[in-house]
């Protein structure tokens with residue numbers, strides 16, 4: 001069974017490789033027969049060696065994603081201590097998965113970039129037409145529709161660009177004061193037709209918590225884990241509100257970028273509660 005597994009398996013005993021499966025041999029083709037040799041000679045990657053040493057020293061499982069400098073592969077490595085000082089190493093090859101993720105991110109970034117100019121052109125043309133047309137009539141109606149839809153597309157494209165920039169990771173955190181009203185004018189007010197929207201803020205130690213509760217329709221349990229996904233909109237059939245479904249995924253990215261968390265709690269027909277926790281930090285700009 002172990003011979004046919006795609007994951008690489010290596011057993012270390014007394015600091016040297018005592019057994020490995022064929023998948024591990026393929027992942028680390030440097031030495032013809034690794035059995036009996038030190039781990040580093042086989043994997044040629046100091047971070048894997050360090051991970052193994054840490055697991056042995058602490059006597060507990062350690063795991064990390066490691067990019068191999070020699071072969072350009074990305075591996076997920078787990079080091080599991082065994083009885084009598086032995087160590088089990090498990091290697092999962094994530095190269096293809098990471099590659100697909102990069103392709104997807106680049107595709108979205110390129111698409112957003114390519115759409116920006118023609119959309120701005122459409123908007124400008126429609127605005128110019130708007131100045132020429134009489135205030136009433138069918139043509140004005142269609143034109144307003146044109147303007148409205150092109151703004152909607154522009155805002156979706158702007159959100160996608162922002163997500164693409166966040167995927168790229170090099171985004172610096174800028175902590176500045178902001179108007180908290182804008183926060184509730186997002187989803188809470190949009191989805192709540194009657195009742196109330198309450199926003200609470202408090203600090204506990206070095207963290208602050210912001211909770212936005214509403215008495216809106218709530219989010220069905222099956223949708224709740226997915227509302228932070230890109231383009232995900234719960235319950236499209238029933239009284240759909242305008243929106244691209246990108247807001248919460250952006251919110252989560254921005255919050256996690258600052259070391260915070262956002263969770264959604266919801267009961268259908270009762271309401272929704274968004275809980276945001278952020279580490280306290282000093283402002284980076286006024």
Ligand SMILES: Nc1ncnc2c1ncn2[C@@H]1O[C@H](COP(=O)(O)OP(=O)(O)O)[C@@H](O)[C@H]1O
Nearest residue numbers: 187191216227233234243244245246247248272
């Ligand atoms: N406060 C809320 N009450 C009810 N449903 C909500 C609430 N917030 C989010 N949702 C659901 O989660 C989906 C995703 O939200 P979001 O990412 O902000 O996208 P959008 O607002 O563009 O639809 C919404 O379409 C809606 O179905």
Ligand SMILES: [Mg+2]
Nearest residue numbers: 187243247248
């Ligand atoms: Mg929204």
